[in-house]
Each structure stands twice: as structure tokens, then as C-alpha cells.
Amino acid sequence: xxxxxxxxxxxxxxAPHADDEVLGxxxxxxxxxxxxxxxxxxxxxxxxxxxxxxxxxSGTALRAREVERAAAxxxxxxxxxxxxxxERHLALDAVPQSTLIRFIEEHVGRIRPSLAVVxxxxxxxxxxxxxxDACVAALRPAPxxxxxxxxxxxxxxxxxAGWGGEAFAFRPDVFVDIGAVVEDKxxxxxxxxxxxxxxxxxxxxPAVRHQHAAWGALAGVSHAEPFECLxxxxx
Numbered sequence: 001x002x003x004x005x006x007x008x009x010x011x012x013x014x015a016p017h018a019d020d021e022v023l024g025x026x027x028x029x030x031x032x033x034x035x036x037x038x039x040x041x042x043x044x045x046x047x048x049x050x051x052x053x054x055x056x057x058s059g060t061a062l063r064a065r066e067v068e069r070a071a072a073x074x075x076x077x078x079x080x081x082x083x084x085x086x087e088r089h090l091a092l093d094a095v096p097q098s099t100l101i102r103f104i105e106e107h108v109g110r111i112r113p114s115l116a117v118v119x120x121x122x123x124x125x126x127x128x129x130x131x132x133d134a135c136v137a138a139l140r141p142a143p144x145x146x147x148x149x150x151x152x153x154x155x156x157x158x159x160x161a162g163w164g165g166e167a168f169a170f171r172p173d174v175f176v177d178i179g180a181v182v183e184d185k186x187x188x189x190x191x192x193x194x195x196x197x198x199x200x201x202x203x204x205x206p207a208v209r210h211q212h213a214a215w216g217a218l219a220g221v222s223h224a225e226p227f228e229c230l231x232x233x234x235x
Contacts, residue, residue: 001176002232003114003115003152003154004035006151007114009036009038009114010037010038010039010040010111010112011032011038011039011117012039012040012042012108012113012117012150013029013042013116013117013118014042014044014118014131015041015131016119016127016130017043017089017127018043018046018047018067018070019203021070022074022185022188022189023156024158024225025117025156025225026074026188026225027181027182027212027223028117028178028225028227029041029074029075029076030075030178030181030185031181032115033074033075033076039075040076040077040079040080040107040111040113041071041079042103042107043082044092044100044103045081045092045127046060046064046084047060047063047083047088047089048060048063048086060084062194064084066191066194066195067079070192073187080107082099082100090126092127092131093130095130097130097133097134100134101138103134104134104135104138104139105138105147108147108150114151115150115151117156118132118136118154118155118230119131119135119155119156119158120155120157120170120228121155122167123158124163124168132155141231151231151232152232154227154229154230155227157228170228172215172226174227175215175216175218175225176224176227177219177221178223178225179216179221179223182212182223185208186209212225
């Protein structure tokens with residue numbers, strides 16, 4: 001993984017909601033943290049809402065505790081939240097892009113990462129699309145200025161990749177071998193007890209394991225996380 005040999009060893013993962021960081025890049029986060037990297041997560045929202053087939057609401061306080069447990073399981077150096085509570089949850093498309101961009105820029109400027117991992121654009125969920133667009137603007141390729149240049153930017157996939165059509169296209173060209181940490185990733189996902197569903201839901205633990213086994217088979221390893229490389233500048 002050439003991007004894990006970069007310096008400084010600091011990474012930022014941007015997540016529209018609490019659990020997206022694990023679903024999209026939990027294995028990469030674990031591998032990076034165990035190689036001495038500082039891994040930070042930027043959450044656009046942390047909120048409780050009915051997300052299981054049973055229609056149970058987790059409540060924001062419970063969701064915040066789940067974030068803490070998942071952060072510890074991943075070995076994160078820290079995390080930050082833009083909106084806590086239900087007001088902006090499921091409504092990030094109504095938030096001015098400048099607000100989302102500023103949040104990302106400020107923390108990237110503070111952390112100064114070598115690697116940024118962001119949501120993919122082709123998602124059915126409006127929050128994901130809004131945050132993906134903000135990431136592209138905030139991480140635009142420009143010399144160091146108001147925000148530092150981030151040489152490596154990856155976009156993680158999502159269950160929406162099961163949709164056809166160009167609007168939902170996800171074309172990974174980077175595969176991270178997570179065979180050594182797949183069970184630890186699932187343990188981190190299990191910290192979001194209110195969000196984990198029963199099989200065959202794509203957010204069930206068996207389904208997530210199967211997804212990574214399928215990507216791994218395509219990449220020649222037991223389990224893999226797929227990413228689109230948006231930028232990789234070797235210095």
C-alpha cells in the first residue's frame with residue numbers, strides 16, 4: 001500500500017453519518033493505526049433515528065456512545081462532529097455547501113493529513129452526495145494555502161453500488177487487503193448496535209463479511225476494501 005508509506009503518517013476519514021467510517025474504511029483505519037498512523041474521523045452528523053427494520057430509534061445520546069466505542073475499537077486518534085442531533089440528519093443536502101466545505105477545510109488544516117478517505121459520489125443517499133461534493137471542493141488540488149495539499153485521496157464504496165446506471169457508478173481501482181483485520185472491522189461495526197441489521201440486509205455483519213470476501217476474490221486476497229483513487233501524488 002504505497003499511500004501508507006507516506007509522511008506524515010496522518011489520515012482523515014470523512015463520514016456523513018456515524019458508522020459510515022467503519023463500513024467504508026474500517027479495515028484501512030485499523031491497518032493504518034496499527035502502523036503508527038494518526039487516524040481522525042470527521043462526522044457530518046451524529047444523530048439517533050429509526051434505521052433498523054424494526055423502526056427503533058437509537059437516540060442521539062446512545063449514538064454518541066456508540067461512536068466512542070467504535071472509535072476505540074478502530075484505534076482512532078480523534079474525531080470531530082459538525083452537527084449533533086436530528087435537525088440536520090438526513091438533510092445535509094439542505095445545508096449550504098460552504099458550511100460542509102469549511103468544516104472539512106478547517107480540520108484538514110489542523111490535522112494536515114497525507115491521506116484523506118471520503119465518501120463516493122454515486123450514492124442513493126442525499127447526505128452522502130452532499131458530503132462527497134464538499135470533499136471534492138475542500139480537497140481541491142492546489143498548492144498549500146488556506147488548507148494544506150493532501151497528496152492521496154481515496155473514495156470508499158457503499159451498498160448503492162448494487163444499483164445500475166451511471167449515476168450510481170462505483171469503479172474501484174484500489175483494493176486494500178483487510179484479511180488480517182476483517183474480524184476486528186466487524187467488531188468495530190458491532191459497536192453500532194442500533195445500526196446493525198439482520199441478514200440479508202447489506203448492513204448486517206454476515207453481509208459485510210461477504211461483501212469484503214467478494215471484493216477480495218476480485219483482488220486475489222481473502223477480504224478487501226475497495227476504493228476509487230481520486231488522487232495520488234508521490235513526492
